[in-house]
Amino acid sequence: MFQIRGSIVALITPMHPNGEVDQDSLARLVEFHVEAGTRGIVAVGTTGESATLDEHEHCALIARVVELAAGRLAVIGGTGANSTTEAVRLTQCAQQAGADAALLVTPYYNKPTQDGLFLHYQAIAAAVDIPQILYNVPGRTACDLHNDTVAQLAAIPNIVGLKDATGDLSRLADLRAQCGADFLLYSGDDGTGCEFMLGGGDGVISVTSNVVPQQMQAMCQAALAGDRPRATALDSQLSALHRALFIQSNPIPVKWALADLGLASTGIRLPLTWLAPEYYPELRAAMAAALESTATAD
Secondary structure (H helix, E strand, O other): OOOOOEEEEEOOOOEOOOOOEOHHHHHHHHHHHHHHOOOEEEEOOOOOOHHHOOHHHHHHHHHHHHHHHOOOOEEEEEOOOOOHHHHHHHHHHHHHHOOOEEEEEOOOOOOOOHHHHHHHHHHHHHHOOOOEEEEEOHHHHOOOOOHHHHHHHHOOOOEEEEEEOOOOHHHHHHHHHHHOOOOEEEEOOHHHHHHHHHOOOOEEEEOHHHOOHHHHHHHHHHHHOOOHHHHHHHHHHHHHHHHHOOOOOOOHHHHHHHHHOOOOOOOOOOOOOOOOHHHHHHHHHHHHHHHOOHHHHO
């Protein structure tokens, strides 16, 4: 059974300036997370620019991350799409590649009803026997997966969890009550992730973890242990970075941050563009503050 708790990184897809996938940086980033104690990697999620990768690239990247991880941490394939048949194919790719689970964002642009969302996820779960995590991020998709619908879907055996990126902590208690103790609830909002875990969540699928994975895992461990003083102290050292990584649309800032640290190349695919220079000082200052917290996180 898939039961990963703690810090899971929403991994970028490193690219060369011409937009081609940077395989050397990909290998370096996977090792970075293994060494830092990250519990899992989401490969080719929305932070991984899934919208601008073709299906062949998408499947090949999930398989490559599985190969690079070599069982040392969990790999979750980002396989959501606004076409149910495409989501089925991508989820089949993740299963064939040996991924531990799949993460499926709600269909974007279509604006389906709650019945449509239920049937979409039910169809994928029926077609592919792999643990599946729902992903609700209405700020990016114009589609909100309601708690009652999540509870209905939680009754399907291979739908094992939810990534909730609403940032609305008031939803958590109701989700836990309706879905049960074994249903995994992950925050998809770094700014509220600490409180989410202290309130009964199981972890964070994190953008910030791309940059400071060791610190994020330390914060998650403290929060999951119920150690509020330590968890909030660690999180406060990361709060400026949580904000700065969304100073322009994700993943623009996080890709710049990793390039600035020498961990990835300077590529991103249109229609996204490289971080505007006026934001460099703010992001560098937030990175420095978070990186200086290493000693506290150890």
